[in-house]
Amino acid sequence: MKLCLLIFVQTVFAVEEWNSFKVTYHKVYQNPDEENFRQNVFLENLKLIKAQNEKYEQGLSSFSVGVNRFTDLSKQELFSSKPSAHFDSSVKIGSSGPSFTQDVPDSIDWRDFGVISRVYDQLLCQSCWAFAVVGAIEPHVAIHEQRNVSLSEQNLIDCVDSNFACDDYLDREIVDKTYQYIINNNGIDTLESYPNIYYSVGSCNFSAENVGARILGYANVTEGDEEELKSVVGTLGPVTVVITTDMAWSVYQDGVYYKENCMNTTEIFNHAAVIVGYGNDNGEDYWLVKNSWGFWFGDGGYIKMARNRENNCGIASIARYPLI
CATH class of the missing domain: 3.90.70.10 (Cysteine proteinases)
Structure with missing residues (x-):
């Protein structure tokens, strides 16, 4: 039950991040298929960002990263x-x-x-x-x-x-x-x-x-x-x-x-x-x-x-x- 709740919270948070990203960087996509593709790319890159920043906060890396206008690109x-x-x-x-x-x-x-x-x-x-x-x-x-x-x-x-x-x-x-x-x-x-x-x-x-x-x-x-x-x-x-x-x-x-x-x-x-x-x-x-x-x-x-x-x-x- 706790695992399901955690997955649900993470999913909701990721969707909020995606919606915020689109507003911040004025992203408009041609059709639902393109938006779905871009969202998947964004979410994969978001995982990388979170993993890298965890290493940075633990003193295991010398640089931090963050969402920018390139985060929906491969x-x-x-x-x-x-x-x-x-x-x-x-x-x-x-x-x-x-x-x-x-x-x-x-x-x-x-x-x-x-x-x-x-x-x-x-x-x-x-x-x-x-x-x-x-x-x-x-x-x-x-x-x-x-x-x-x-x-x-x-x-x-x-x-x-x-x-x-x-x-x-x-x-x-x-x-x-x-x-x-x-x-x-x-x-x-x-x-x-x-x-x-x-x-x-x-x-x-x-x-x-x-x-x-x-x-x-x-x-x-x-x-x-x-x-x-x-x-x-x-x-x-x-x-x-x-x-x-x-x-x-x-x-x-x-x-x-x-x-x-x-x-x-x-x-x-x-x-x-x-x-x-x-x-x-x-x-x-x-x-x-x-x-x-x-x-x-x-x-x-x-x-x-x-x-x-x-x-x-x-x-x-x-x-x-x-x-x-």
């Missing part, structure tokens, strides 16, 4: 990578970076210097790579050319790969292709001249007259070398990274995200973002990562990811930065 909708393909880390694409002669600060947040643009939302288009590259180039221009400029992700979405579609798998070499496109193209257009339409891919309308920035080249951080990554971020500026993420990552709320077995999956390197700083939070070293899922994600669009924990989630495996 992992396949949020992250996209090709399980059959594996990034060949032995291939060094791009240029060697400069030597570091200045002191590397213990912590840095490039937002404090007024060089980081606002958080954008890629919606359901798998275009994280475009936002991750622009998100690194813009602050490098501000830091090294002393000018702020907003650049067009849509320019990259439309022009880097004519075969790209918003529901494509993430090509793990797309970051290199994108930096090389900007070099070969002699620039990238401004956001004002080439507005973002996000969940759509259009014809390439690049105009040389509207170039907002050019780069001399781009460089790699040595695979897995977090000290070198710290040196780059601390002295030169933000870095584009390709990382391994999961549903817990998508509902991150606070603390330092660390997953012991996050690379133990066939779906590695399934998201691109930008490291804009690093530091320490209550004894936990972290990378400050800017995402492209709007302000609803994480802490105002940002997440702290584990640093100096054996390259957790591949944070330093595919790291690139522009040379201005």
Whole structure:
């Protein structure tokens, strides 16, 4: 009898959570079948959220999670990578970076210097790579050319790969292709001249007259070398990274995200973002990562990811930065 009562109470609570979620995030579904599907996805994700927060409250995990506007989406909708393909880390694409002669600060947040643009939302288009590259180039221009400029992700979405579609798998070499496109193209257009339409891919309308920035080249951080990554971020500026993420990552709320077995999956390197700083939070070293899922994600669009924990989630495996 008590077990039946417990199940009933849990069911009622879950339905209340679902109804609250729909109101809070203005969710409207096309038909009852779609709503039923979304509700089931939401309830599965809700179980994950509750389990993770129990671990956090018991001191067994360094981060907490919570319901956000992504909680009715599946992992396949949020992250996209090709399980059959594996990034060949032995291939060094791009240029060697400069030597570091200045002191590397213990912590840095490039937002404090007024060089980081606002958080954008890629919606359901798998275009994280475009936002991750622009998100690194813009602050490098501000830091090294002393000018702020907003650049067009849509320019990259439309022009880097004519075969790209918003529901494509993430090509793990797309970051290199994108930096090389900007070099070969002699620039990238401004956001004002080439507005973002996000969940759509259009014809390439690049105009040389509207170039907002050019780069001399781009460089790699040595695979897995977090000290070198710290040196780059601390002295030169933000870095584009390709990382391994999961549903817990998508509902991150606070603390330092660390997953012991996050690379133990066939779906590695399934998201691109930008490291804009690093530091320490209550004894936990972290990378400050800017995402492209709007302000609803994480802490105002940002997440702290584990640093100096054996390259957790591949944070330093595919790291690139522009040379201005």
